[in-house]
Amino acid sequence: MSYAGIQMFMEKLNQLIHCKDIRFFVRNTIIRSERPQFQLLYDELGSIIEALSIHQHLEKVNDLKKRFIDAAEEAEYIVDLFLSPALPWKFEEAWYLSSAHIRGAHIRNTFNEFSSSLNLDDVWRSFKSIQEEFMSMRIDSMKMNSSARTDNQYAPANTPITRISPGSNDEIVVGFGCEAELIIEKLVADYPKKLDVVSIVGMGGIGKTTLATKVFGHDYAKYHFHVRVWVSVSQTYDKRAVLTQILKSIGVKPDFEKAGEFYEKYSDSQLHELVHKNLMGSRYLIVIDDIWHIETWASLKLFFPHENKGSRILLTSRVTEVAKHASSNGLIHHMGYLNKETSWELLCQKVFHGNEYPEWSIKPGMEIVENCQGLPLALVVIAGVLAKENWSENFWVEIAERTGLYIVNEENGCLETLGLSYDHLPLHLRECFLYLGGFPEDYKIKVEWLIWLWVAEGFIQEDGNRSLEDIAEGYLMDLINRNLVIVAYRKSDGAVKGCKVHDLVRELCLKKAKEEQFILQTESSQFSNAITPPYKQVRMFINKDTYDPDFIRLPTQDLRSLLCFGNFRSLRDDISNNLCSFRLLRVLDLQKCGLNGFPRFHELLIHLRYLAIWILNENFPYSICDLWNLQTLIYITDCETTVLPYKISDLINLRHLRSQKGRLHFRQHMKPMNLQTISNVKLNDDFPKCFPYIKALRCNTFFDKCDFKSLTYLEKLKLTFHRRVESTAHNSPKGEPKNYITFPATLKALALLGCGLPWSDMSIIQSLLNLQVLKLHFQAFEGSCWNTAEQEFPQLRFLRLEGLNIKVWEAYSTSFPCLKQLEIFRCSGLEEIPLEIGDIPTLELIKIKECRHSVDESIRRIQEEQRDIGNYDLKIDVIPFEDINL
Template identity: 60%
Template structure:
């Protein structure tokens, strides 16, 4: 029955309403069974801790007969079902499992496939028109607007203009700000400052100080500010005071769905109304997304043009439908079905567009649906950090186990599948390996997520949510799992018992008032995810130790010391424990009881101090670990660690060789002591050293690491004024040298050959003379030089590297900027226009 309902991919069968109804009932029954088992375990745990008030109030009634009866009826109905005269359970099925099918469907390629998420069709003339207006010879501040409905590609067009080579060259400062419907002044100011100056620590700065910094950093410069997705006139009136009018030829580019906002911002300026794609451009976009440069089959043209016509020129609809078709690129019958179904939709308005986009949801495999719906609960324009999103998916139970592949790797495959289907947008990539670091969803896709999630009772209302004893009347069965995403301010959620004892998730994005009595009355007993890290300094309640189903806990605590009762939460997979700017967090002796804990993170200023224990843990990630006496014994506690940041305080040897899964390590010493010797595992791909004071002879150890791709040397990583690397090779090095890592005023790379080096950054170095040769960096694509205040010039030979695409310079002397310009001019004389120079 499971094979037929959930694994076999027979579209004709799954289109039958009676089969869909049977499938839905089966899932509901399964959910009811999960609910009862988990409730039973909670009841046992509460009674075991009988001294707590909850033990008197919490007394669930459990009746497994309901599950048995429901399964019996489903089984009988399934056996009696006939399709084309054949019983469903009579045909032989291939031997497979749900896990294997899900894994096969996801078939992730983790970087081996280049994602086509930046295909621009039919907007070249629009780009030229807007660019010419932005760079025209007019000194006063001017506002240019792009206006159109959701899904027409306003942000895509603005992105193309923003990244145009001439625009980059023309403006001293370029800033991108996303506003959306809910305007957050502090958030906008922070976005501007971080675009100009990089990551800053602005938590303590008030709004007046932020505004002052913005004005100071823009004054006297020719700047371009893109304000994406602005909805209200009042928002513009609030924003415009941030930007200085100093006749430097600066520009502001707005994107909005509201023409009145553009008219109010500048009635005399250019307002570019974005139109729909014509059939030819629509077909070109569909082909590029589906066939990815390959020739399309002859049969696809007629039916494809019908699909294009049905999408009525809306790029977002075309892109999402292309994501559906790409999975069946050569299926003529499937294309015809899609063409017939899209013909019933009118895409002229948002509702019609949502129906068209809904086709992409109906063709999602089961294992991706919950992951997709989950995205709708987050705030508009939310930037998902991929690593955190994956941890949440795993904690929610969305990821199905497949052999020896880790749940995190399978989840990454799910995400790549959603990206391939054009339902998720890549927002940021790693410079070192091109992997996806952050992603987001289009506003209309988020609306689709919310609509489907509410239809299926997957999440509660996220806007203007007030939980009261009446909220659950008639909404969901008592066993239906409930997820709450709190996005609105000025609410004080009340979670009544027993109506919300099926609550599985609370994700809070705002600093709400948190009431601890919710746990006492039993409302939270089935929680799997509790994320209150945006709630400032909550007081940890001892009743939290009853939440034995918790898999993901994120809290910002104000109590002194790490509560030992957290170690009772044996299901925890991810713990994000943030405390008030204290240096060390001493963990209790029973921390190893968290047998399922895989990721332990704290505030950037927190360092975890582990007790000495012989019991190994399953930790894969530790944000910051203190290594003191008994270093070797401590490291043996983490045999499966993959990512580790640790601090050293002693003059001793540090041996990481036994950590066979370790791929990323940051080791921070101090200026008072130096490390005698460090040994590393061959699995290491990323290494950061800071203040270790190693002798340069130890570099040979790093050189010998066969899988090293990223090397960062921060201040006083090595001790000595001379680094002679003649004859050393780093075969897979991608990133090297940051933050004054090397002492001495001269770096000569003669004899070195970084065979696969793609990205090189020199940051904060005491480097005066740099001698380099094109043969030293045969594969270099990007060079960044940041804050090298005494560097005299960039070696002229760098320009001869055939693969070099970008040189970026920030905070260096004028002579460095001039040397970069000379390199650019010479390469242009040779006909090489691929090399770009970006000076901040």
């Protein structure tokens, strides 16, 4: 649990205190009678959070925070147990008797442990102890501050000594040849003459320092630069230590230096002046290895003179934002993984030191290479294991089978380096990062889904007026920028749509999760081995490799999250018969596990915040509306249309509602809801009134008139018509144009299908000044010619035309001043792409699929014209359609 989780708990308490719209509260007199205690708990949590936040500089405050979080987690556990409805006695007895031969008597005790009263005595004692110790710490701190000395401004900090040399002379550098040449070429280029910065960015262990070493020792670098300096910046930046090490590396010694004194008598400003003075007039190369913070760069860049001598700085970092800040106009080189050939070469160099390798080593060696997945540090760690033992085929086979284990458990190898990235994560990112370890290996995670899960788990901390989802997206981008998460694929607007983690990073997540008691289970057997307090939240991830049919026998009140990544018959039966026993579940994802019907007594799972469920042969049950904590509901059914009950509006916390197969149908005259995203919904006349806060909408309609203008929060819209819309150009009184479709000015992404609009109505879309993505699918617009004329789409970055009956497209570069990507798919009648499209200065990619050969030829002419004027950045991707007769 984190402060974000406590915030979500406090919001629940606030609803328990004040909410009058939830039937669950209104009908339960016992819960209502405890409102004073809920209020007291709410106030106590808020006051302690405020105190710890204001005085977080005090020593030992982190220990107090941990104790406070544990106490808050225990309080939430007790409250949730109190709120959980009891099972009907007859069902409980029948379930117990039918399962006694496999479950034992402890199951009956589990039901009896659910408290009928709210006993927070232990929690109050914990809070009192925390407050007393906190007050004692404040008093001690004030005493220390009053007697603190102020004359130590020049004392060097107690930090690790920075390293001067890039490595030993016998360091084996394998691969990176092309990358090194690219960086060398940039470093020694005649332009710009002013000081320029080149950055190498990548995750820990990817080979940043190795590549920088190769560049630093390159013959051309030695020849070109008069002065070369290598400095490794420690994680805790020490300005004085860095200045001293730079001076030592270029051979500068103070006049009054005596043995043992070194640079202690110099102030920071004097050392700064010495560095600046001794670099003036020289063409220098400074390698700054392993820089972590933008603030560190802001300090370092002041050391170096900005003369027009062609001097360069080469820095390495795990954090992309640091590189962007330092290399605003220079090259940022993102490190990739080694291929199999280079990985094998590195392994052989490290083990056999240039000697021939035995024939028998190839098969297990290539398996080791495969397991290391191109991560240089992992290969080096395994090579170290192999090099220490006598070479034998059996030993290599054993190592190949246990590669992942060796990498993770090597005390001074891969884990230590990868672990540094975790140790330096801000606290608010740690739970989000550890959570990724639960997903199967090589699993591509949909970002939208991951964000909804993070929010439901309580990992996202409120920040002003921003939505939790926007904050969570920022968390993910931070992890990506730190090279701990890999971008798997992107959206049309360039945003990250899918992500994944390297297998070794996943192993790190699992190991750290165990150390931090962030209970993340991928095997049910792990439950029995974990000794943790009863209130600790257990999260269970099940896939085909880890499913154990006995998991249903686990201590049920510990389980807070259950995610299934496969469709197992035995699991379906277990879920259908016993899901109600997991009464404290917050997250339940069964969208891969098709159930014949809703599990019995599912309405008892009132703590669910996230529910994704696939029901084969049953419609939407009214009882879902009793799950008042729901934030996200993903409902998959084989029914063509799902009619939602009136009481769906009772779900006051519901923000995301998605149907992945059938269409959702809302009834007329419903109460307004707080939904932010809805997919596959049938529109009705009340729609704008019922969902005033909607941001993303995928909808179907049979209406000719669609007015979205009142949806002032709407940013993403996919609109599908099931019959042709009458042209707005017809039957309109002269001088009074009337559009059947209207959009809000907030719209950023729009996809249309089947609208049947004439191209003259493109002015409706052209007026959307914030639009960045436009996708026109089959029959979205009809007509043989689209002439953009003087139309301008000022912010449009992505345009797709798919399956349209257009023949002639007249366009100008001024119509799309910001366009980056153009896609033309299956427009079989289109004759060519306007040549003016190539003159758009921002255009990066044109993709053509299954169009006429004449379209392909026009694209190639565009590319040739651009190359003639020196534009080699425009990429062309053509998939021909051979069946079209010209």
